[in-house]
Amino acid sequence: MDQVLVQPKSYPTNLLQKDWSKRKLTERCGQAFVDRVHDMEVRDDDVWIVTLPKCGTTWMQELLWLVMNDFDFEAARNEHLEVRTPFLEFDYVINNDLDLALAPVEALKSPRLIKSHMSLPLLPQQLWTKKPKLIYVYRNPKDYIVSQYYHVRSLGFCMNTTLAEFALEFIEEDRAVPSEDFEHVTEFYELRNEPWIYYTSFERMKLNLRQVIEDICKFLNKTISEAQMQQMLLHLSFEQMKKNPKLNHHWEFEQLRAKFKTEYEDNNFVRRGKAGGYKDELSADIIAKLDDMIQRNLDHCDLSLNELLLLDDKAVL
Template sequence: MRQSSRTVHSEYSKVRISERLEPGNMPNATFYAESVPFEQIEKLAISGGYSSIYATSKPSVDVVGNWQNRYCSLADTFQPVLDRVYNFDVREDDVWIVTSTKCGTTWAQEMTWLILNDFDFEKAKSEDLTLRSPFLEFNGVVPNVPHDTIEAANNLPSPRLIKSHLPAWLLPKQVWTKKPKIIYIFRNPKDAAISYFHHWRGMVGYKGTKQDFMHSYIDGYVNFNPFWPHVLDFWQLRNQPEIFFTSYERMKRDLAGVIKDVCKFLGREVKDEQLSQLVAHLSFDKMKDNPACNHVKEFESMKAAAGREVDEFSRFVRRGIVGSHKDEMPQSVIQEFDDWTEDNLKDYQLTIEDFTNYSKY
């Protein structure tokens, strides 16, 4: 089994996030940052700094492992927005879509928005999903984005549908007191990593090798990782009434069943005709060809920030195949992922199938 290249964090200086902000802003930071070694930044083709983010005090939600050792890898562009996100004003009737990256987030957003908005298919086709359901911390992905995504989420009428890739302990603190509904989507990390590789090539401009990216993913260096702690936090919360845990694989296998479960979870009714329409609307071919679901505005923001064209990544919805890693990932890397998964799950006596087959109802 390949050894992780992650170095002990204490070798790197801890920089309080508030010290990196403008004077007078957020003087009492909730998080601090440890710089990631340059060779890892270079390997990921990141311009600027990259850090592991830690909490300064015990999170308001229980997390797996020792909270003081828990970190989230993020480009330094995220640091000015983390306290803003943490202090975001949550509403009790919010619905949140939370996932690790490339786990069917867009698919779940579109499904849930339509359920919450009386199956308004015309609006779903005409208005960009990023406006209907903001990606809360997107200001951290692109700091000079034309519109402030946190402010956009603040201004949405209720019930709001909000997307985040942050781990449980980095989400707004009011999430755990006001208890809005949270839909968490799991995906086999081998497929998620392959999808993320293509995402980084198209949207970040990654020019490195696929194998280097896979190793960075396993080592937890890419944005919003490490993967398994992110998943396990929500897995241990799955029986809470405000948490709905499902998987990309289950959505592919029984989309109608997942839709009916989400309707039950949200207290919404779905008629047979609406169910059929929604299943058709959410089909891969329809999603792939729907500009409103392909994050056009996010592309425009990232292209403007990078000062370049996006060459190969014209569609956010790419393949949508369960098991896509099998024809894109060398067998040696597949084995590394399997060993890494086993190492992370053995103490919990869990397997991939426990997540992909789980049903709340």
Template sequence: MRFQLPNRSVQSIVSTLELKSPEDHPTKMPQSSFFAKSVPFEQIDKLAISGGYSSIFASSEPGVPVVGNWEQRFCRLADTFQPVLDRVYDFEVREDDVWIVTLPKCGTTWMQELAWLVVNQCDFETAKNVDLTLRSPFLEFNGVVPNVPHDTIEAANALPSPRLIKSHLPAWILPKQIWSKRPKIIYVYRNPKDAAISYFHHWRGMVGYQGTKSDFMHSFIDGYVNFTPCWPHVLDFWQLRHEPNIFFTSYERMKGQLGEVIAEVAQFLNKKVSPEQIEQMKRHLSFESMRDNPSCNHVKEFESMKVAAGREVEEFSTSPHRFVRRGVVGSHKDELTADIIREFDLWSDINLRDYKLNMDDFANYKKFASV
């Protein structure tokens, strides 16, 4: 018997993954490397966000060394990103940079702290006392929150080498020099069901989302939240995983084999860490330590976001929302209905079918056979 979704058809799940008609042709952003097409109001209304929202397309074939139908590929972003995108795309890359690239809520902060310690000879004192956002800036943060008083692109540009830079953007919107200068890139995958649940709580706490969990999950599947659609983002870096400057790993491996991942990152970055340093790093990178460490739990960043968004800091300080929330692999099992889990699984199967992949392939991948 063929499986049928209880509420949504297969067609509805995949309908947003490709343009359907000439009427959907996007408009050129002035003097930009990108095109933008406004997202229908009903999608913005469902997400309970203010301001515009667009699908971003490349205006010409990007230099990413993967095969892609670039006329059809897009990334969904709030319109506040549009003044930032070309500054990001034209950002001056250095060959000794280390880039941490993920979709949101996939262990980005965790990997930033891990990689920073590896690069900086396990300088735990600085790691505890200097905010991670200063040590490893979020390049496109001014697109997320345009009214914060600091320019994160300028901050990244001013960092001494070797820089660690964070981004959630897909490969083809990252600075174009990345593909010619070939700095080291660490990409972290996470099971989309767990990532979506974490993203939902993040939107509730930081964006003020008041909609239903079901609506948010469908918006995630359909690619209507920032930095989605999910699977093209993951698959571009999966296709690049054998490149010597790309390290592909997963949140799941970090949770289950943190010591091994630390050693692998050190090997990838041509750094040495002793067994004793690995044990120290494991303690420093534990869930409890990361949650309670003010240099990397983003409390200061959240306060600036609240002020920029016109929300009271006191509202945040009494809120149950925390950036480091549960840190559990498989958390979707007790937070999503069986119907939505089946919907996620079908959506993943549709996207991965041509690659003959399943989610375990990403979660279990090791770049190095041994360390």
């Protein structure tokens, strides 16, 4: 499904003051789905996780679900993550049934944990007014571009495209400044000090997962013992997540592969889990082109990449 231009019924003008008429918005699920999401009911005790694809979403989802469910590791090991915490857009991609598009989310008992890749103005209007807890995770674009490449090949797309070609296509698509991806992240970055939003990055999770867990517990008004912390650090380690079938999106992949019926490359969803892994996979020329694209967007937003990643200025990206 290709991305198509869409327009929400209204914009979050109570949160951000900007010229929304210039905001380019696309969504693979189309206008009717966008309208359905705009009008959906948001519960006061909802917890939302919003990211661009392949930015540490699964990692944070599992962390959040465990904190919200009293660190029930046994339950987590016995049910797929995407069943416990539905992906808002997924059901419509599979079934194309607008009436039932949000059924998995609506069927969840409160408090719900809901995942979405949709941008701020495409999320439910009630989210901007009720302001339930929302967690946003960002990642170095060079890493998430590489991760997206292997992800889409696992679904049977881009099978005749090299990683270099994929990255170059991404640069072409993002030639407009600011790009959609940078609009996506900077809108939430601007809201990072709101009490209902917790903004972090994949890189910060890699640097100090314990601190992020502590932050999330405080954010959600939960307590954690040292024994539970040790269990969390082990359960959420790359080694454990990589071999955990409930965290590698097998449930989703089976449905997507059945729908699209294409040859695919069998990459593990939790693949390398590195910060800066792009350096091993992209040529110096492609990295330079990506750096130029990223810098043009950062200059427009008057931000540095370290600021968006909440890293020290000395961090090497």
